[in-house]
Amino acid sequence: MPKQPTYTDAIALLKADHKTVDDLFAKFESATDAAAKEAIARQICTELKIHAAIEEEIFYPTFRGKIPDDMLDEAYVEHDGAKVLINDLEASSMADSFFEAKVTVLGEDIKHHVHEEEARGDGLFSACRVTGVDMIELKDKLLARKLELMEQAKAGPLPPAQLAVVKLAA
């Protein structure tokens, strides 16, 4: 297995994920070849599914009751909004209408969500930082799950992202 980068703590790991995805959206915008664009979009979807999973399974629950509920509640709703587009993109291709528009809007949604998490002072991560939770131990848990999901993604496409709180009409 390739050597994994080391992260100082849980927030550094999550911020590195944000940067990876931000770079991929920029790559998508500048790519001109349809096949390349589609491959980048697939990579974005996989990265985001893994990132959302580790936040929802491990990071967010750790801080429930320790930071304001509305911060966490909004994060779950924003994730679900993104997952609707992610699942849709994964089931379609560059040949489908609106594919590029969906990637672009997903990028805008993610930018907003990342800002809510990373904003200095009043962001979600800032609130988490002052709770006294051991961020190194939490990083180890996030990383272990991330590596597991990355292995799974290498073996074949991950299943569609499950919505956590949003209910879609049948």
Ligand SMILES: [Fe+2]
């Ligand atoms: Fe995040």
Ligand SMILES: [Fe+2]
């Ligand atoms: Fe998030």
